[in-house]
Amino acid sequence: MQVTMAVAKVPKFGLTESGDSVELVERPRGGVTGILADGQQHGPPAKRLSQLVVAKAMHLVADGVRDGAVARGVHDYLYAVRNGKVTTELVLLSADTRTRTLVVTRNTHVPVLIRRADGSILRLDEPVEPIGMRETLRPVIAEIPLETGLAALACTDGVLSAGRRYGREWPVERLEELLRAADPDDMQALADRVLAEAMALDEGRPADDMSVLVVGVGDAGGDRIRRMSVTMKW
C-alpha cells in the first residue's frame, strides 16, 4: 500500500503571505498526518495565528498524541494564549498505518470529502465550530478503513467560496467529481486541479487564501522509497 499526501496553496490576491498554514508530519507510531489551519482574516496576523495552531498541532502529533486529543489540546491552547478572542478552522487528515484507518478530525464548517474504494463518496459536513472562542469544544471525528483506492479532500473556505464575488457557484458536487476521477498515486495532480478550478472561478485573483490538502491510497509501486518535497516562492 502507498499513501500519498499533497498540498497546493495560494494567498489571497495582492497579498504575499497566505493566512492558511499546512504541515505534513510523520506519525511516530506509523503513517502521516496533514494539518490544515485557516486563521481568521488575512495577511500576516492570520498567518501568525494559523502558524501558531499548526505548530502546536505538529508538536502533539509528533509526540504520538491521538488526533482527537490534538484538536482539543490545540483549542485549549489557543483559547488560553489569545483569551478566547480569535478563531481558526482546523482539519487533521491522518493516514494511520497502525490502526490502518484514515482519521478525519474537523473543527471547520468546510466539508471533507472521502472517496471510498468502491467509488462512493462520503461527505463529512457535520456542523462543528472552529477552535479558539468557546470555553470547551470538541472536534468531529470520522474513521475510515485504509484501502487501495481511498482518497480524501480537505480545503479551506477560500476554495469552497471561490467565485462567490462574481455570483458564481462552486458546487460540492464538482469537488466530488474531481475526487472521484483522481488517481490515488498522483495526489499532487488532484490538489493542483482543485486549486486551479477555484482560482479560475475567481478569475485568477483569489478573493481569499486558498489551500487544498489531499490524501490517496494506491498500490505500492516497485520501490520502497519514501519521498517528500516542498516548493515555495517569494
Add this chain to the structure above:
Amino acid sequence: MQVTMAVAKVPKFGLTESGDSVELVERPRGGVTGILADGQQHGPPAKRLSQLVVAKAMHLVADGVRDGAVARGVHDYLYAVRNGKVTTELVLLSADTRTRTLVVTRNTHVPVLIRRADGSILRLDEPVEPIGMRETLRPVIAEIPLETGLAALACTDGVLSAGRRYGREWPVERLEELLRAADPDDMQALADRVLAEAMALDEGRPADDMSVLVVGVGDAGGDRIRRMSVTMKW
C-alpha cells in the same frame, strides 16, 4: 525566487523501518527547514531515537528558534533523556527567506555539499561530533547567500558508505558531479538519482538506512502556488 526541498529515503535491506528520520517544516519568519537525523544502529530503536530528535528539532524550528540554538537544544534534550548513552547524527538545512541565506547546521561526520550560483562546489566537512554523548556540544554552522542556482545536498552515512561491503568506493567527487548537474527546479530528481546510485553500489540491498535531503533555488515559475507532498509505503 523558488526554493525546493526534496527527500528520498529507504531502509536498510530486510528492515521495514528506516532508522533515519526526516521532516520538512515551515519557518515561522519565512522559509523552510529540512531536518535529517540518523539514529545509532538500525530498526525500531534507531527509528524511535531519530524520531525523538527530529520531533524536538521540529518543535523548536516551528517556534522560531534559530538553527544553532535548535541543535544545541536538541543535544541537551537527548543527553538528558537518554543519559548521554546514545548518539544521533543531525543536519539542518534552512532556506531562510528573512536573512536570504541557506543555513547549514551539522552534527555529523557526513559532509554537506553546496553548489554555488557560479557552479563552484563547497564541501562542508569540518569534523564535528554527533549529538547525545558529550556534556556540551556545538554544531558547525555555515551560511551561504540564497541565489538562483544555489543547491545543497545532505545525506546519511548509509549513502556515503554505499558499496563499502563490496569493496567499492563512492567518491565525494561523484556526489559533487551529480549536484553540479542538478536542475534547481527539480530537486526530487537529484534526491532520487543520488539514492539510486547509492543503492546500485549496494547491489539494490542497502547495507544501511539511506536518506538524501536536497534543496535548490530556482527562478520563480509562472504561478505563486506552494506545493508539498509525502509518499510512504508499507
